[in-house]
Amino acid sequence: MCCGRLLISRRRVVILVGRAMVTLRETASHIKEVREEEWRVLSIIERNLGRYERFPVERIVRITGYSKEFVDEVIRRLAEYGWVERFLQPYESVRLLTSGADAIALRMLAEKNIVVGVGRQIGVGKESDVYEAIGPDGSRLSLKVFRLGRISFRDIARKRDYFDASAPNRPSWILRNYMAARKEFRVLKYLYRCGVSVPKPIANVKHIIVMEELDGDILINVRDLPDPRGILERIIEEVRKAYDAGVVNGDLSPFNIFITRDYRVIIIDWPQAIYRDKGAHEDALIRDVTYIAQYFSKKYGVSVDVESVLREKFGLELRREGG
Ligand SMILES: Nc1ncnc2c1ncn2[C@@H]1O[C@H](COP(=O)(O)OP(=O)(O)O)[C@@H](O)[C@H]1O
Ligand SMILES: [Mg+2]
Structure with missing residues (x-):
């Protein structure tokens, strides 16, 4: 300091x-x-x-x-x-x-x-x-x-x-x-109601959100992940459920995916969520899915074909430049 x-x-x-x-x-x-x-x-x-x-x-x-x-x-x-x-x-x-x-x-x-x-x-x-x-x-x-x-001293x-x-x-x-x-509390309540795996929201006053405490750690800190392919599939499944409900996280990363002790996947951190009717949500979705797929490929050598995931699960065609 x-x-x-x-x-x-x-x-x-x-x-x-x-x-x-x-x-x-x-x-x-x-x-x-x-x-x-x-x-x-x-x-x-x-x-x-x-x-x-x-x-x-x-x-x-x-x-x-x-x-x-x-x-x-x-x-x-x-x-x-x-x-x-x-x-x-x-x-x-x-x-x-x-x-x-x-x-x-x-x-x-x-x-x-x-x-x-x-x-x-x-x-x-x-x-x-x-x-x-x-x-x-x-x-x-x-x-x-x-x-x-909040500012760091460097900044x-x-x-x-x-x-x-x-x-x-x-x-x-x-x-x-x-x-x-x-905003995050509203998104959490909505997604929780829609059956997306997010922490159960309990209350919001001022700048505080109260939610259930999760037992486990964020993906980036998890040392030995058994069945990384299965976990990746579950993450994509939750992303799809949220997308069907009209919401894209927009900041999906191994820091915002929580893995419970019994290896359930819970997606946290939604204040920047993008709603379908606001546009730009498709780009955010492509970014989220691509980023997570790359992470699993690099860290666990598990690869999925992002293009076909987007097409089959989300009904999206990846736009190609010049194509
Ligand atoms: N419901 C929860 N139960 C236990 N730990 C949590 C919970 N929500 C968040 N955390 C922990 O707090 C950290 C910050 O939460 P997050 O929602 O990602 O906030 P930020 O927007 O600041 O990144 C997470 O990385 C996780 O370690
Ligand atoms: Mg976070």
Whole structure:
């Protein structure tokens, strides 16, 4: 982490490191001790995310009727949790941080009695962190927490403009995460209903999706795969079922295919799914199938004729240039 410091100003590093260090578990551990007034202020800031990146403190005073001193005290406590960041210039304001949104979502999940405990992190993806959680009946759940816009320290110099809150119309990453989670949850519900092998979706609040916890690992990590041809056929079969239901994953790879301990195939990670009526889904399908076929051919020496799979299973003719 320290090498990132060289890239950017000291002040910014402190802010980013501070934010990155608040884990979901830590946030969850504070939920019960937070006072009603603190939740109230936090949710006012959150509700206004679409209009204000930095919400004026003076408006909080007006909306709540609390004294300025009291609001300052509340903001100080929220900042201690790492949930908000306070600014004095150009006007006194407060900005919701990712962990603040986590807190709001976790509290809702607790109040709705969907999640009673948050456990260890079980996955890190391109755009999310996945945690183990416990349901009210003791069932094991997984929480997919969207983290679009999360930047690696290597990327900071290139991407730091995104974090410049003074940039006009800067879209809030938090809101984008809400949208991505909502989209993936809808796709999962639909595909699950259609009988496609996807994790059972349970709930969605804000940027968190709750689903069943799968026992196994993603294909890329599976050491000894018995019957790779059979697995490839099952993957193609699930892709076909989704395609029949009008949905193409669009990001199919050994990172997004989950193999359970008993070697069932479950396709995860659908926020970028492409619907039939939106066009471009055929190209995405060809890409998905070709990519997976190539992976099995390289890694396991199992080859399928992509062209005939596309024709026979999906009714698609591969377009050839000049032909
Ligand atoms: N339902 C689940 N049960 C157990 N682990 C999961 C589940 N969903 C995702 N994971 C783990 O979390 C990782 C990231 O999830 P994924 O949906 O692929 O997100 P991303 O869009 O960030 O790639 C996966 O690679 C997998 O290891
Ligand atoms: Mg993934």
